[in-house]
Amino acid sequence: MSDSPDIFAAGGVEAPAAPAPSANQPYRVLARKYRPSSFAELIGQDAMVQTLGNAIRRDRLAHAFLMTGVRGVGKTTTARLIAKALNCIGEDGQGGPTIDPCGKCEPCQGIAEGSFIDVIEMDAASHTGVDDVREIIEAVRYSSVSARYKIYIIDEVHMLSKNAFNALLKTLEEPPAHVKFIFATTEVNKVPITVLSRCQRFDLKRIKADQLSAHFAHIVDKEGVKAEQEALDLIAQAAEGSVRDGLSILDQAIAHADMDGEGDGSGEVRAVQIREMLGLSDRGAIRRLFGQLLTGDSQALLDAVDEQYRIGVEPLSLMNGLLSLSHQVTLYKVGRTTDPTLSEEARSLLKDWSEGLSYPVLHRLWQLLLKGYQEVQQAHMPREACDMALLRVQCAADMPDPGKLRKMLDDMSDSGRIDAPPPMENTPASTSGEPAYAAQSEPSGQSQELSDPQSVATSGSEPDTQPGPEISEPEATKPDASPASFSGIVDLVGEVSVTKQSILKADIRLIEFAPPKIVYEAVRPISPADLNQISDILKQETGEIWSFEEGTGTPKPSLDEQAELEKQAAHQKILEMPMVKAAFEAFPDAKLLESAESSDQITEETQQPHQTRSSLA
Template sequence: MTDSPPTTGSAYRVLARKYRPQTFAELIGQDAMVQTLGNAIRRGRLAHAFLMTGVRGVGKTSTARLIAKALNCIGPDGQSGPTIDPCGVCEPCLAIAEGRHIDVIEMDAASHTGVDDVREIIEAVRYSAVSARYKVYIIDEVHMLSKNAFNALLKTLEEPPAHVKFLFATTEVNKVPVTVLSRCQRFDLRRISAEKLAAHFAHVVREEGVEAEAEALSLIAQAAEGSARDGLSILDQAIAHAETEGAGEGARVTAAQVREMLGLSDRGAIRRLFGLLLVGDAQGALAMMREQHDLGVEPLSILRGLLETVHGVTLLKAGGRGDDPAQSVEEREALADWASQLGFAPLHRLWQLLLKGHEEVARAAMPSEAADMALLRVIHAASLPDPSELARLLEGGAPAASAQGAASSPTPSPAPAATLPASFEALVKLLWDRNKGLIADEIEHFIRPIRYAPPELDFEPARPMAQEQIDRIRAAIDEVTRGRWQLRLAQGDAQPTLSERREQAEQAARAEILGHPVMQAAMAAFPDAELMPADDEAKWSESA
């Protein structure tokens, strides 16, 4: 339910006001709270004070007004009681929606912070409601009340008259005294997901008779950061921006217009820039930064886009979600490709370097120049060897040229591949050589390798393995290789364990020996003879 469209000549109402939720069904993203309130109303277990908290624009004040409606709705027939589905047509519902109900008092604590303002409430609560079932006090930004005002309210808040309900809203719940919090039923309103916001904005543009690209709505939803009000304000601006382009009636909001309006960089450009960073192309990266600067893109937006890219690649590598509706097919393929090539160590290093660059650009007197320097630092510092590798080079007396050569790799790993065992078999041999026989024996009997790509090992267990056993094996490998390994249970084309390979080799050799004509003749001459391994024969001789 929304307000009726404005008539010709009437004042324009911004979308954030026009599409303010009028029922709990229209309150998006707060299902848990609505269910709790509905159960409380149906069972007659209504608290005397409610506290709504959350970031801006998630519906705190709207929820307070909806609760006031729910408590005072009398239905179209005038006989109904409190309900989670207020009718919206009875006089209390209409009066509350229009802000003119005498028994629903809204107060902004930001402009009424003193104890005298609270004393007026304390005096008024003694009198019954004039025409409603409950007298409701809605206090917005309640955290801004003074300490004396809170103290004056405490006693009334703890034992209010039966006909009075208090509804508090705040964005900074940590500033509300614990003595007040303990007297309220608290609801933490969640940030609204980008998917739900985009769907809501799609409904709004249909109602407004405006066309909009799905990607444009996704960009607006992401820029809103969980706030429906912020998103509607941006959408309002985007529609106006589309109209100023000459579209007029039936304007079309495009992703390109939204990016230009918000100063966002094209996601494809961010991916190209990220690729240049990975290959160490300093000139190409700086040229792209200049190109984006000429297009009006803020340097901070570029750094943020690069951080989002690193985050997306890392989540994919960790097995996280890769179904962001705002991502194109090309972007998903690019992120998946980087996730398969980059290890966790270089990704974490890239994140730290870009995060530091973002902080510097945010407070720099020359943001563009600071962004250039941040990218150059990423290109030159991200490829340096891991601290553990540096320690190994120093301990082994490696020449400086080796360290410099290690630093030239555009996509670093926790340690250069040449210093790690080249094969799975070589890794196990290294464990035997470094007196890690028990661990080596476990690996030989339990691990069926699927993918060996130092410092990563994907495997299938030959028998069930506890996580602590896997952790113990990984710790031993880290110790002997001085690296940071990733051991992952996986499914795929697994090779046999080393013990299974030895057994298969022995069986093949036995079959080959027994198939030889001389051996067949010997076995025929001595039917009771048995083919035994050489070590078993030695043991038999000693015992004899």
């Protein structure tokens, strides 16, 4: 019996109205609603699409594919599209693998709905064990039920255990002809190399901001929502190359915009709402703040930071915006002007800054902002840390770079405001293991004896003591093996024992040198056993028996003390140089640092006048 409306008409009864579709259909978020259903809708991955299309047309299909990239760029979507492409039979049921699946045949529709029996999706995060992989190994032996290929899609494959990977290796290397594997992962570095070598790998790229912005504009047009282009640009920037992240933000922005409309979705998505919603800094405000950093107006700078903080901009976001702008200015400096989201006003400002700031200033600005960003990130009081970091940048902007400082000093010297530096023939030269200004120039071809009574006097820092008795010099007939001075004794012992050499240098103040007798005063007590060992070394090296006697008289400073006096004299000599004095007048808090081979000290060269440097404490 038919249920047509004619039956009701024949009986004179009005037919009941057809049931209306439910108005309470569940809402699908934009990220799911606008998931690409074909390779043509997949944005930003042209190289991968071309490779897959050529492989399908030439029948050169790999048995395993690996999709890697950051979140939200289409890894799982691409895996499903590959499954469609391989199993599509066309609307007439006679088609073969194609890069443009029809989307209407049974395999295409079943894969899109996630109900196709021959396409098995597995989340490796919840199926990590070898038992889960063993089920796959057992199942691949059986042919597909209705499709051309049985396809296994394993998402987040890096979560599989080591044993699970090992169990899969043999099957992955030589699977049956009807089986294809498609892996997806965000952390490809955690996938064993033995698995990577068995797969055809595709690295999905981050989507460019201009592509995302155009894609979002297309979506809001379909949704019947008005949106400012600047708002879409902000969402594209915040998405950081992820389509899913961007669509989630857009979904939230549309819901937020309804508050300004009639509640029917007619509210416009505006840039100011996006900034408030995400706590983003206004790019225009960041440019104004950057300009205040360069002009040195501290009061205006702090007022601008207060205003941004009051409207909800986080200090860390503020520092991040300044870093990004500093990077943009530097790119403009080198000729990279490819940001399509910038207004003409912004482009003009960037051009002016790039022409007015030198590379050293831009690099110093970047380093200071980066240091400030790290401090704000770690600070318990980020608001205060942001103020201090920006004020430090302002103060540093007034400091001349080393090149300009050198030019200033040269100009002052040429104009007679300071005396030209004296010739540097007698400037102490750097020696190995000693500070640069502690070394002592030596006569050509002859090493200077540290025990020489004149050695301290030449340094300009002779201690206030009476001269001691003359040290007897060895006769000319002495054998060559016998050292001619106390420093020669020290060097001879050092060739055998560095420890014993350090005792002679640090603990002995020489009173009389009369080979083979040495009279001394001890800086600190010396063990008789150490002196006996030193005597044994000298006897072995010279053939004579040397004695050490602790006596009285006017001692000379120890060798280490002499070296320290010479260092102080050289230091003072450098400080008295006209150019160094001028540098200290320009920087009152500067300090003269010593050079050393250790990594925690700054090299202080004094070979030439222009190499003398100071560092702010």
